[in-house]
Amino acid sequence: MTRLDVDSTAGGLNPDAAEIAGPAECSGPRTLVLESRDVPLGGVRAMSVRRSLPQRELPLVGAWCFLDRFGPQEARMRVEPHPHIGLQTVTWPYIGEVRHRDTVGSDVVVRRGALNLMTSGAGIAHSEYSVGQDATPLDALQLWVALPESRRHGPPAFEQHAVLPDVELEAITGEPGGATVVMGELAGVSSPASTYTPIVGAELRIPAGSSVRVPLNPAWEHALIAVEGEAAVASTPLDTAHLLYLGLQRDDVVVESTTGATLFLLGGEPFEDDIVMWWNFVARSHEEIADAREAWEAEGSADAADGAPARFGRVVDHGDERIPAPPLPAVRLTRRRRRV
Numbered sequence: 001m002t003r004l005d006v007d008s009t010a011g012g013l014n015p016d017a018a019e020i021a022g023p024a025e026c027s028g029p030r031t032l033v034l035e036s037r038d039v040p041l042g043g044v045r046a047m048s049v050r051r052s053l054p055q056r057e058l059p060l061v062g063a064w065c066f067l068d069r070f071g072p073q074e075a076r077m078r079v080e081p082h083p084h085i086g087l088q089t090v091t092w093p094y095i096g097e098v099r100h101r102d103t104v105g106s107d108v109v110v111r112r113g114a115l116n117l118m119t120s121g122a123g124i125a126h127s128e129y130s131v132g133q134d135a136t137p138l139d140a141l142q143l144w145v146a147l148p149e150s151r152r153h154g155p156p157a158f159e160q161h162a163v164l165p166d167v168e169l170e171a172i173t174g175e176p177g178g179a180t181v182v183m184g185e186l187a188g189v190s191s192p193a194s195t196y197t198p199i200v201g202a203e204l205r206i207p208a209g210s211s212v213r214v215p216l217n218p219a220w221e222h223a224l225i226a227v228e229g230e231a232a233v234a235s236t237p238l239d240t241a242h243l244l245y246l247g248l249q250r251d252d253v254v255v256e257s258t259t260g261a262t263l264f265l266l267g268g269e270p271f272e273d274d275i276v277m278w279w280n281f282v283a284r285s286h287e288e289i290a291d292a293r294e295a296w297e298a299e300g301s302a303d304a305a306d307g308a309p310a311r312f313g314r315v316v317d318h319g320d321e322r323i324p325a326p327p328l329p330a331v332r333l334t335r336r337r338r339r340v
Helices: 286-300
Strands: 019-021 029-035 037-041 047-053 064-069 073-075 078-084 087-095 098-102 107-110 115-119 124-130 136-146 157-161 166-173 177-186 199-206 210-215 221-228 231-233 236-238 242-247 252-257 261-268 275-278 281-283
Touching (some): 029 236, 047 073, 064 221, 087 098, 087 199, 098 115, 107 157, 115 177, 166 199, 166 252, 177 210, 177 261, 221 236, 231 261, 236 242, 275 286
Antiparallel strands (some): 064 136, 073 136, 078 124, 087 115, 087 136, 166 177, 210 252, 221 261, 231 236, 231 252, 275 281
16 A cells, blocks of 8 residues: 555655654664654545554664554545555555556455565565445555565565464463564564564454463564554553563563454564655655656656556556656655664
8 A cells, every 4th residue: 555644645654744664763662652644635536544554753663664443434536556665565454355467467355364575676566456346344454574685675575364373472471462464573483474574563462351471582673563452551541542662682572452352463573774754655765766766757748659668567457547656845855763
C-alpha cells in the first residue's frame, strides 16, 4: 500500500514532511510509549489509517521504517498504480481481502494468514483494490523494511507465504502464548520470507489471564504494538493506540493480559545507514529521490517513447490509471535522526 497522508491524489507522505532518518544510536533498553496518529485518506478510498512509524523521536526500529494499520473499518479500497524504491512492503491482513497487482506480473488476493511481501529493489509499481465493488470490512498491518546497500539496486520481486512457522511462548503464569514468525527469526525459528538484514516481525498471541516470556535478541532493538485487546509489557500498559519501544540489550520481555491480546513484534539489528524517506521512496540522497520521481512521471507522460526502458513498468491488467508523483519540496530533503 502506498504511503498516504491527506492528499488523495499523491498517495504518499505529505511531500513537505520529507525527512532523512539516521541509524540507531541507542545504547540500551528503553520503555518508551509513543502515540500513533490517525491519518485520513481522501478521494474514493474514504479510508483512514493509524500510523505508528515513523515517529519524530524514532524514525526506524532496525530496518523497519514504516508501519500503518488500515482498520478495522468498512471501506472501498482503490489504490491505483504507484511506485516504490529501496524497500520491502510487508502486508499482514486481519480482516477482508485485497487484490494486489504489480509490474512483475503478480495478481493475487491478500487474505488472513498469508504474508504478502513485495521487494522493490531499484523500482516496482503496484495497485491495491478491495475485493468487490462495495465497501467491505478491512483490517491489516502494512510495514516497510528499508533495503540495505547490497539489495536496494537489485531487481523487483513479489512473494506470498501461506504457511509460516509458529513458536510457543513460555508461560510464567496461566497458559503458554504463541507467535507466528512473519519475517526473519524469533527463538531460533525462521520465516521462509526473503530478508536482507537481520530482522524479526512476529504476531504474538497472549491468552487471557496469562503472563508469557518473549525471547529477544539482545543485540537488536525491538518495539511492540497491540493489535487487539490490552496488555502489559514489561509492566507498562499497551493498547492499540500506541507503540512501545524497547530499545536494545534485552534477552526477553514479559507480556501479560487479563482479557487476552494479539500484538505485533518488530525489531532487528540497528540499520547500516542513513535513509531518505519521501512519498513512496526510500533512498540515501535527495538526488536519488528526484531521479525516481522523474522516472515515474516520465513513464506516465503522453510522449513517453514506446519501447523505451522503464524503471517501474506497467501494473498487470491496468491501463493508464496511476497516482502521479507530488512535487518535490522547494528545499532539499532535511536530515532527521532519532531522539531516543
